[in-house]
Amino acid sequence: MKFAVSLSMERFSPDDSMTQAKQNLLHLARLADQGGFETLWTAEHHTIECTISPNPFMTLTWLSQHTERIRLGTATLVAPYWSPIRLAGEAAMCDHLTGGRLDFGIARGAYQYEFDRMAGGMPQQEGVAYMKELVPAVRKLWAGDYEHDGHYWKFPLATSVPKPLQQPHPPIWVATRDPGSFDWAVGIGANILSTPLSAPASEIAVLGEKFRKAVADHPERPRPRFMMQRRTCVYDRPQDWETAVRHSVDYGRYFENLMQNIGTVHNGFPEAVPYEAVVNRGSYDPAAIRENLMFGTPDEIIRKLEVYEAQGVDQFCLGLSFNLPFELQARTLRLFIDEVMPHFAGRERAERPAALAVAGR
Known part of the structure; x- marks a missing residue:
């Protein structure tokens, strides 16, 4: 893994400095790059200050100038906000500017608040149909001249300029929790991005089964990669859990505002809706959050990660952006690099000779 x-x-x-937010991101990106993380993912969002990324390609191009090895991914682009020609060209240009390090992650979109401003108020659930038309069109534009006559977009013969540096194209990842989208993504040869959100560990197995079924139903396709993400905070002492849980609870109340339009947003800053207004109050129980999310000491984190590994997760993604203080984000990365990653790297080294021996029989 x-x-x-x-x-x-x-x-x-408004008192938080944009300059400081930029420097914090750069510091964490460099730390992840130097520490051996495989990929840095960043999202697309608009009109909200708690996630500042109106064009993730721009952010990733900037970060590529300050990192050396880490891959740089969009997790995720929002399909209904793009046209195929523009998306194909901008992604391909980003692939060149990052030296072929782009991973192309896309989703239907989530925040209804954004859809009201970016997609004419359409329900965010309808974004999946846009994604299913957009991704194949982008891939054909990357390949060469292509004419499109679809439901959402129509254009005469055109192509992506430039073409991607990675051939035939950057790795494609689709974000989903829905069985139908698992099946569609695997069927087109895409990798899977998913998350159990704040659900118990049993949800990891549910998502793992959706992935395995989609893979089994498409024997014509090589097995894709499978990523899962959880909010993450690693700390030195077991008693330090309260800070991580408190910030997760507060961030969840901002999330509820944007998902359901049940609060106000002033000058880009969403209010945290009252606890009484949240949909699933059980997911805000401090003990459940502490256990379900990737919160813990290094030993606790290793125990939790082994559950993901057992479900076939190829890449676990640390979700650090939930208003966790910068010092705790940096400490989380440092502890993960120094005390968690070596455990899994050591197991991989130990398993490789055994696998080679079996193959040689």
Whole structure:
């Protein structure tokens, strides 16, 4: 199992400095790169200060100038906000500017608040149909001249300029929790991005089964990669859990606002809706959050990660952007690099000779 990190620039108050948010992201990106993380993912969002990323290609191009090895991924682009020609060209240009390090992650979109401003108020659930038309069109534009006559987009013969540096194209990842989208993504040869959100560990097995069924139903396709993401905080002492849980609870109340349009947003800053207004109050129980999310000491984190590994997860992604203080984000990466990653790297080294011996019989 490899490891990734999801990062964004964040501001939760007008008093927070945009310059500092930028520097915090850069510091964490460099730390992840030097520490051996496989991928840095960043999202697309608009009009909200708690996730500042109106064009993730721009952010990733900037980060590529300050990192050396880490792959740079969009997790995720929002399909209904793009046209195929523009998306194909911008992604391919980003692939060149990052030296062929782009991973292309896309989703239907989530925040209804954004859809009201970016997609004419359409329900965010309808974004999946846009994604299913958009991704094949982008891939054909990357390949050469292509004419499109679809439901959402129509254009005459055109191609992507430039073509991607990676051939035939950057790895494609689709974000989903839905069985139908698992099946569609695997069927087109895409990798899977998923998350158990704040559900118990049993949800990891549910998602793992969806992945295995999609793979089994498409024997014509090579097995894709499978990533899962959880909010993550690693700390030195077991008693340090309260800070991580408190910030997760507060961030969840901002999330509820944007998903359901049940609060106000002033000048880009969403209010945290009252606890009484949240949909699933059980997911805000401190003990459940502490156990379900990737919160813990290094030993606790290793125990939790082994559950993901057992479900066939190829890449676990640390979700660090939930208003966790910068010092705790940096400490989380440092502890993960120094005390968690070596455990899995050591197991991989130990398993490789055994696998080779079996293959040689």
